[in-house]
Amino acid sequence: MCDVCQDLVDPKETKLAELLAGYAGQKGALIPVLQKAQEIYGYLPADVLRRVGRGLKIPVARVYGVATFYAQFRLTPMGRNVLRVCLGTACHVRGGAKVLETIEQELGVKDGGTTEDQRFTLEIVACIGACGLAPTMMINDQVHGRLTPDKVGGILAQYE
Amino acid sequence: METMKTLLDPCCERCTHTPETPCRDYIRCLTAGPLCHDDPGCRAKRSGLLAELRPTQGSEEGQQILVCAGTGCASSGAHKVVSALEGELQRQGLDSEVKVVATGCHGFCEQGPTLIIEPAHTVYTLVKQGDVAEIVQKEFKEKQRVENLLYQDPLTGQSAATFANIRFFAQQTRVVLGNCGFINPERIEEYIAHDGYQGIAKALQEMSSDQVIEEVKASGLRGRGGAGFPTGLKWSFCRQSAGEKKYIICNADEGDPGAFMDRGVLEGDPHAVIEGMLIGAYAIGADEGYVYCRAEYPLAIKHMEIAIRQAEAAGLLGNNILDSGFNFHLSIRAGAGAFVCGEETALMASIEGKRGMPKVRPPFPAQSGLWGKPTNINNVETWANVPHILRRGAAWYAQYGTEKSKGTKIFALTGKVNNTGLVEVPMGMSLRKIIFDIGGGIQNGKKFKAVQIGGPSGGCLPDEMLDLPVDYDTLTRAGAMVGSGGLVVMDETTCMVDIARFFLNFSQSESCGKCTPCREGTKRMWEILDRITKGEGKEEDLDTLEHLAHVVKETSLCGLGQNAPNPVLSTLKYFRDEFEAHIRDKTCPAHVCAALLTYTIDAEKCKKCGLCARACPAACISGDKKTPYVIDTEKCIKCGTCLDTCKFGAVVRA
Known part of the structure; x- marks a missing residue:
């Protein structure tokens, strides 16, 4: 391949090909492969599901079945930051719903929605295991605890 | 020969242990060695490194500041405290004498970030960056405590300086959580210095697989994941199953809302789980294992990955472990977000790369589990109990607990209680003691209404049931269950x-x-x-x-x-x-269910300021400087904003 053609290859494609090659023939590879493919693409486009099926020799129907069963997998593009608001028991009891309401108003989206500027995807989850600081939310891998509706704006502003 | 940098390094060229050429005495040698030769120099090197890892009171060696960096305290700013401490120690010229260690969960989430000064054992709670200079100066230069930063008991108002004086900790029995908060979970040598891997060393050297199973049976340990099945018996089923290839799995898919004890153990003491699994694998005859951890716990996965790599490098995972002929390989699988995968058969389907759906039993996993092979699953807390049983013996373990529920149990105490956090107590303690003594009672002086125990599979118990001893059988009879151990406390404002x-x-x-x-x-x-x-x-x-x-x-x-x-x-x-x-x-006695509430304004109390009308999102409050404000109940969306805004208590909710 010449230098010009090399530039035309999507680096994500190369990463996916490497990923599939690395897991070829391994038992139980589907879920880890989908997790890593989602890290590469940010979500799981239909074409990626098809290529994962071909690469692991699994019918694409089963790949789709798995991708839609687990909450972690997304078939549509996600925002740059994923905001998971916890509504587990402890957060529910300590007023998580009010915090969620404020976030929904600030962002103008509901559960599963992504803001128009692609800045946030909002998800409601049941327990992120930081119950001692309820109510809580998690933005990407960062946990924010002891929330009150008036703290929300300041925290959201920290994320581009 | 280079000098020893860490406890795991060979003391001299006479030590030949590597993963490829394992030594059977390796673990005992690290803490009591050298064993194969007598050399005061080698002995001094080992004990010197041990002293640093095991601080003793009154000693200048091993001075450390243990900062809780579990998920809870990390979100309360623990990492900023760590860097502030490091900077301050350097500024005061103490950085070579005093170490700052980011540890796993101390358990006192409500009071985080928390830190412990060793060897003095002083505990500081709700630590801010601004407190750091004073703490370093007083503790390490003047050898005094910073009185005004110590924890104050909300009931007595007195300050308490150490775990032994803080009611939250004083009434606990921390066995499984014993290391959590006291060791650096990212360093295997700290676990080993605290008697780690001695249980598996003992099993491999002195006991047959059947003897290990008998020991676990005799301890009375029952599954900590919910059902409470006797662990030793479960192991024996899998051991007796025909077949060469067997698997063991650690269920770390802790999905119950309100439970985070497994997260605490994985983040704070991951090697305890690995050692428990090694002992189980040896007893059952398995050579491969998985830790299935939910993806919502990134720090737990990270610590477990580090721990597995370190155990492999030390020859404690892999082939011919400690020259015993026993092989065991361990890997991690991250869950993908499905609560049902906490169920054994669904979890195995998920590891196989399928939708996580449960199967009809029989066949039980012990006969046909992962990829059709005999498989044994236990949860994190169960595995983490096992090293203690092997090391200290079944009789020691069985001294804790009730007749049929032995040992200790970790509870995640949350909700409307003063001291939220992780609590480890002997089985059989009453709920009242856990909630009111350890938990410090209900927040804001409200009245207790119920405690939800056991997550979505458990039940809500009222005040009159609080004197029940917490054990598997009593709680099931009362209509709840121990479950994974989530305790969510509810007050009179909960419907x-x-x-x-x-x-x-x-x-x-x-x-x-x-x-x-x-x-x-x-x-x-x-x-x-x-x-x-x-x-x-x-x-x-x-x-x-x-x-x-x-x-x-x-x-x-x-x-x-x-x-x-x-x-x-x-x-x-x-x-x-x-x-x-x-x-x-058509009323909600706790004033929670919005559709059943009505908001009105008490004309007597209304100061006609108009704050409520301006805040009302439905624009249904009218009035002016001369007439008291009124709410149009037809248009009211019952959001409660007026109630929160009114400074004179004029808004009435019924």
């Missing part, structure tokens, strides 16, 4: 109908859909409860609910469906009057 609806909403959305009773039944139950909270409940609803609950319980395929009705049945049993108030009087 029990709303709570029942909350749990059914959780169960119906997490139902995998394979069996009809769970898929349809939980949804119908949720619909009825939702109607009741909206004031549309009918007199016959409660009978229908109870009937449905029993059908779902008796006919569902797996534990999720079989236990999903428990929160409804227990609230109906103990709080039936609240359901009746919603249905008959």
Whole structure:
């Protein structure tokens, strides 16, 4: 391949090909492969599901079945930051719903929605295991605890 | 020969241990060695490194500041405190004498970030960056405590300086959590310095597989994940199954809302889980294992990955471990977000790369589990108990607990209680003691109403049940269960109908859909409860609910469906009057269910400031400087903003 053609290859494609090659023939590879493919693409486009099926020799129907069963997998593009608001028991009891309401108003989206500027995807989850600081939310891998509706704006502003 | 940098380094060229050429005495040698030769120089090197890792009171060696960097404290700013401490120690010229260690969870989440000064054992709570300079100066230069930063008991108002004086810790028995908060979970040598891997060393050197199983049976350990099945017996089923290839799995898919003890153990003491699994694998005859951890716990996964790599490098995972001929390989699988995968057969389907749906049993996993091979699953806390049993003996372990529930149990204490956090107590302690002594009672002086125990599979218990001893059998009889150990405390402002609806909403959305009773039944139950909270409940609803609950319980395929009705049945049993108030009087006694509330303004108390009218999102409050404000109840959306805004208490909610 010449230098010009090399530039035309999507680096994500190369990463996916490497990923599939690395897991070829391994038992139980589907879920880890989908997790890593989602890290590469940010979500799981239909074409990626098809290529994962071909690469692991699994019918694409089963790949789709798995991708839609687990909450972690997304078939549509996600925002740059994923905001998971916890509504587990402890957060529910300590007023998580009010915090969620404020976030929904600030962002103008509901559960599963992504803001128009692609800045946030909002998800409601049941327990992120930081119950001692309820109510809580998690933005990407960062946990924010002891929330009150008036703290929300300041925290959201920290994320581009 | 280079000098020893870490405890794991060879003391001199006479030490030949590597993963490829393992030495059977390796673990004992690290803490009591060298054993194969007598050399005062080698001995001094080892004991010097040990002293640094095991600080003793009054000694200048091993001075450290242990900062809780578990997920809770990290979100409260622990990492900023760590860097501030490091900077301050350098500034005061103490950085070579005093180490700052980011540890796993101390358990006192409510008071985080917390730090412990060793060897003095002083505990500081709610530490801010600004406190750091004073703490370093007083503790290490003046050898004094910073009195005004110590924890103050909310009940007595007195300050307490050490774990032994803080009621939250003083009444606990920390066995499984013993290392959490005291060692650096990212360094295997700290675990080894605290007697780590001695259980597996003892098993491999002195005991047969059957003897290990007998020891675990004799300890009385029962599964900590919920069902409470005797662990030793479970192991023996898998051991007796025919077949060369067997698997063991650590269930770290801790999905119960309100439970985070497994997260605490994985983040704070990951090697304890690995050692427990090694002992189990040796007893059962398995050579491969998985840790299935939920993806929501990134720090737990990170610490476990580091721990596995270190154990492999030390020759404690892999082939011919400690020259015993025993092989064991361990890997991690991250869950992908499905509560039902906490069920054994669904979890195994997920590891196989399938949709996580439970299977009909029999065959049981012990006969045909992962990839059709005999498989044994235990949860994190169960595995982490095992090294203690092997090291200290079954009799030692069995001294804790009740006749049929032995040992200690970790509870995640949350909700409307003063001291939230992780609490480890002997089985059989009363709920009242856990909530009111250790937990410090109810927040803001409110009245206790219920404690929800055991997550979506458990139940809500009222005040009159609080003196029950917490053990597997007593709680099941009361209509709740130990479950994974989540304790969510509720006060008078919690509506029990709303709570029942909350749990059914959780169960119906997490139902995998394979069996009809769970898929349809939980949804119908949720619909009825939702109607009741909206004031549309009918007199016959409660009978229908109870009937449905029993059908779902008796006919569902797996534990999720079989236990999903428990929160409804227990609230109906103990709080039936609240359901009746919603249905008959169309009122919510706890003032939670929005549709049943009315907001009015007390004209006497109204100062006519107009704050409420400006804040009202529905623009349904009218009035002016001369006439008291009134709420148009027809237009009111019952959001409660006016109640929160009014400074004179003029808004009345009924």
